[in-house]
Amino acid sequence: MKSNTTARKHLRRTALIAGVVAAVALPLGLNASAQASAPAPAKVSAVAPRSVSGTPGQAMTRVADFYGAYIDAKGDYEDPDATLATALRKHYLTPDFALRLAAWEEENGVDGVLRAQNVPARWTVTDNGAVGHGHEVIVTLTFGSGDTTQKIKLFVLLERYDHIVDIGTTSNR
Incomplete structure (x- = not known):
């Protein structure tokens, strides 16, 4: 299990680094020269590859980035x-919300970002609007596997400057 978890962790970190490099290289016009020298990818199978996309400043992308990285950091049971x-909390949460969340965690005895003591097996992020x-x-966090799964739906509110100001189990609408 550790090697699978470690492999996923390294793959996500590599993808994150590649994304940062691409974000820097694209505005500088370095992408075209990098593509010209890169060999064509080999076909692995007939199944269409999955993809994930996002844009800077988009609320849904920001929350997905936070939860993906946070779950990776917390999820390696042998080496969390x-x-x-x-650091992720400091970067993504407002200072006021971080204090409120710490108080909530003290009172409830679970991780406030995940609303659980363990990490989910899967998660989805959906835009809910302004x-x-x-x-x-x-x-939506899914814990467990097979016939023994439990889902928790969290409503994450971002301020206009893209910092998380609240995580709750009910909508702010």
């Missing part, structure tokens, strides 16, 4: 990265 999880001067995104 608490330092990364803390709310006042902010934006709401629905995060």
